[in-house]
Amino acid sequence: MTSVRPDPAQVQALAARLRETGRGGAEAASGAPLSLLHVPTGGCGGCRLELALLFEPPWDSGRHGLRLVTDPRHADVLVATGPLARNAAGALLRAWEAMPEPRFLLALGDCASDPAPDGGAPYALAPGGVRGLLPVDLALRGSPPPPGSILLGLLTLRDAIRGRAGPAISR
Amino acid sequence: MSGAVPPRGLFPHDPADGIRNLRREGIRHVLDGAAWAQLAAELGGRLGQMRLLALWAEASGQVHALFHPDRTRPLIASVPTEAGRYLALSGPAPIAAPYERMVRDLHGFEAMHARDLRPMLDHGAWPATAPMAERPGPPPRGPEPPEWLPVEDETLSLVETGPVGALEGLLRTRLAMRGREIAAAEWAHGFGHRGLLAALQGRDTEDAAALAERLAAGATVAHAVAFARAVEQATATEIPPEAARIRAIAGEAERVAAFLATIGDVARAAGAERLAARAGALLSPWRDAMGAAFGHRLARLVVRPGGVARALGAEGAAALADAADSLRRSLAGFARLQATSLAPVLEGLAVVDGERAVRFGASGIVGRAAGQGFDARRLHPQAGVPVEASVAEEGCAATRLRLRLRGIEEAAVRLVALLAVAPDGPARVELGRARGEGIGCAEAPEGEAWHFVRLDAEGRVASAFLRDPSLPHALLAADVLRSTPLAQGGPPAAALRLSFGIAIEGLDL
Numbered sequence: 001m002t003s004v005r006p007d008p009a010q011v012q013a014l015a016a017r018l019r020e021t022g023r024g025g026a027e028a029a030s031g032a033p034l035s036l037l038h039v040p041t042g043g044c045g046g047c048r049l050e051l052a053l054l055f056e057p058p059w060d061s062g063r064h065g066l067r068l069v070t071d072p073r074h075a076d077v078l079v080a081t082g083p084l085a086r087n088a089a090g091a092l093l094r095a096w097e098a099m100p101e102p103r104f105l106l107a108l109g110d111c112a113s114d115p116a117p118d119g120g121a122p123y124a125l126a127p128g129g130v131r132g133l134l135p136v137d138l139a140l141r142g143s144p145p146p147p148g149s150i151l152l153g154l155l156t157l158r159d160a161i162r163g164r165a166g167p168a169i170s171r
Numbered sequence: 172m173s174g175a176v177p178p179r180g181l182f183p184h185d186p187a188d189g190i191r192n193l194r195r196e197g198i199r200h201v202l203d204g205a206a207w208a209q210l211a212a213e214l215g216g217r218l219g220q221m222r223l224l225a226l227w228a229e230a231s232g233q234v235h236a237l238f239h240p241d242r243t244r245p246l247i248a249s250v251p252t253e254a255g256r257y258l259a260l261s262g263p264a265p266i267a268a269p270y271e272r273m274v275r276d277l278h279g280f281e282a283m284h285a286r287d288l289r290p291m292l293d294h295g296a297w298p299a300t301a302p303m304a305e306r307p308g309p310p311p312r313g314p315e316p317p318e319w320l321p322v323e324d325e326t327l328s329l330v331e332t333g334p335v336g337a338l339e340g341l342l343r344t345r346l347a348m349r350g351r352e353i354a355a356a357e358w359a360h361g362f363g364h365r366g367l368l369a370a371l372q373g374r375d376t377e378d379a380a381a382l383a384e385r386l387a388a389g390a391t392v393a394h395a396v397a398f399a400r401a402v403e404q405a406t407a408t409e410i411p412p413e414a415a416r417i418r419a420i421a422g423e424a425e426r427v428a429a430f431l432a433t434i435g436d437v438a439r440a441a442g443a444e445r446l447a448a449r450a451g452a453l454l455s456p457w458r459d460a461m462g463a464a465f466g467h468r469l470a471r472l473v474v475r476p477g478g479v480a481r482a483l484g485a486e487g488a489a490a491l492a493d494a495a496d497s498l499r500r501s502l503a504g505f506a507r508l509q510a511t512s513l514a515p516v517l518e519g520l521a522v523v524d525g526e527r528a529v530r531f532g533a534s535g536i537v538g539r540a541a542g543q544g545f546d547a548r549r550l551h552p553q554a555g556v557p558v559e560a561s562v563a564e565e566g567c568a569a570t571r572l573r574l575r576l577r578g579i580e581e582a583a584v585r586l587v588a589l590l591a592v593a594p595d596g597p598a599r600v601e602l603g604r605a606r607g608e609g610i611g612c613a614e615a616p617e618g619e620a621w622h623f624v625r626l627d628a629e630g631r632v633a634s635a636f637l638r639d640p641s642l643p644h645a646l647l648a649a650d651v652l653r654s655t656p657l658a659q660g661g662p663p664a665a666a667l668r669l670s671f672g673i674a675i676e677g678l679d680l
Contacts, residue, residue: 046388056451070336121366
């Protein structure tokens with residue numbers, strides 16, 4: 001149950017993506033907290049249970065400049081969990097469109113990360129999953145990933161946005 | 172739990188003039204239309220205590236209703252649909268309504284004289300209507316917003332939220348407010364519908380079990396046990412005592428985690444941040460211990476049809492015992508904080524009385540807070556360790572929180588007792604046969620999980636149904652929020668809703 005860092009290839013690709021799309025650097029480097037909006041897209045709820053732990057002790061991710069919000073208009077990062085139910089696609093898209101630029105998308109867990117997610121019937125799941133609908137900036141594998149891995153992923157994203165590398169955390 | 176056939180008629184407690192079944196099919200009693208109509212008519216009176224738990228359908232054209240009349244043996248009554256129709260049970264038994272809506276959405280069978288005909292899971296986003304029917308219907312017109320129940324009084328102000336932003340999942344809520352009083356509350360769900368019932372078909376029991384336990388993460392073990400028990404009944408398999416012990420250990424570990432998570436959720440929603448922090452601080456190491464003991468922090472893939480995946484190692488058992496010990500030392504302080512911070516603001520709010528609890532088929536904490544003492548753990552051998560589950564009468568949001576707190580202590584005590592029973596014998600057996608029908612039940616943290624399965628000659632799932640305890644509790648939550656005043660400085664409606672411990676995933680299937 002050790003915490004796993006996102007693999008280096010993915011982190012490099014993330015940095016390149018942020019440069020290309022002009023979404024890193026100045027504004028984000030101000031030190032303002034990174035606000036996360038969780039949008040469950042049709043999973044078992046396991047990722048939500050682990051994500052929720054991060055915002056209470058002993059993780060207390062507020063001290064790392066991370067916080068949860070419930071309104072897309074105040075969010076930097078959309079955290080999608082689940083294989084993307086067709087019934088959830090509209091809500092996901094509306095939440096994404098309501099977020100101010102620059103905005104970032106984290107696919108949390110195997111279901112949201114996989115371009116061909118399993119775990120449901122074809123009539124109910126959108127083909128291509130979350131990736132089929134929106135551009136994913138960082139994907140964290142695991143079913144669900146343990147809190148430490150989620151935190152490492154979020155800090156990787158935070159630092160990439162701020163134009164720095166390599167998070168160091170302690171619990 | 173295997174159903175001995177009652178001597179005459181369907182109902183063992185009334186053999187004299189019971190309802191005649193046409194025939195037995197698997198574990199079910201198939202009724203003709205007239206007998207089903209008699210059943211429907213008498214559910215409102217003589218058969219009012221039948222405890223309707225669920226209703227579902229199969230593409231072949233039958234509708235099944237699950238009852239648990241004497242709380243020892245479930246009964247399933249089936250009726251063949253005629254021209255795609257069957258008589259609704261929701262008139263006399265309102266709890267049937269959401270299931271009738273689900274049957275219509277998935278199979279296209281219409282419940283005649285139903286209480287509620289609005290779509291529930293079908294939001295107009297699927298490629299076909301009635302996707303589980305033998306011949307699915309034409310594609311819908313496109314995504315549609317939920318149809319809310321009409322509000323008669325035009326002076327009420329309507330407050331809608333969601334589906335994004337609810338703490339517990341994708342959920343749309345609508346409150347009709349009269350000043351600061353909730354005049355009506357309603358939820359719309361189904362956004363996370365994955366098509367689990369269809370996805371189970373054709374899988375072997377191993378694969379199907381792995382999917383069924385993902386119905387709702389907070390009740391992974393309970394759903395795995397309910398599904399495994401259904402398969403074990405279908406295949407005439409008796410699991411070894413060691414498997415029952417490990418299942419019980421995993422179940423109690425899950426109960427502790429779920430109650431801590433729910434207390435944390437309610438606390439967060441009510442602004443009781445100190446309590447939410449304490450709940451998180453207790454839950455994190457608890458999940459670590461579950462990970463050490465079961466190889467997965469939610470104990471996924473532990474329970475398997477025929478037993479459990481592997482024996483519980485000494486190190487894992489020690490991790491759980493240590494975690495239980497340190498948790499129990501923290502509980503008194505946690506309870507004091509809860510009693511001073513959160514309980515006072517929830518006292519007397521969102522009250523479920525005994526009559527409502529029975530009428531809606533409440534179970535688990537919601538049921539026990541309203542005097543309903545039934546606990547499905549008592550239906551199965553528990554490695555000789557008795558089940559303690561506190562019951563109360565007041566039925567308010569604070570009572571539910573208190574019972575969850577007591578439940579943490581009770582589960583931890585049982586866990587330690589179960590760990591102290593010496594491991595003995597194999598933890599898994601081969602399934603007895605391939606084909607058959609079964610129903611399985613497990614006491615999830617928030618109530619009764621029931622799974623039905625029919626296996627074909629190759630041992631693959633021909634048909635399955637999964638019942639999460641949340642559905643009646645979601646209806647109850649909306650029902651009792653009516654005429655609840657939201658006082659200045661009091662808890663928001665979301666905190667009261669969260670006190671019902673509803674798993675949206677479990678409703679959405």
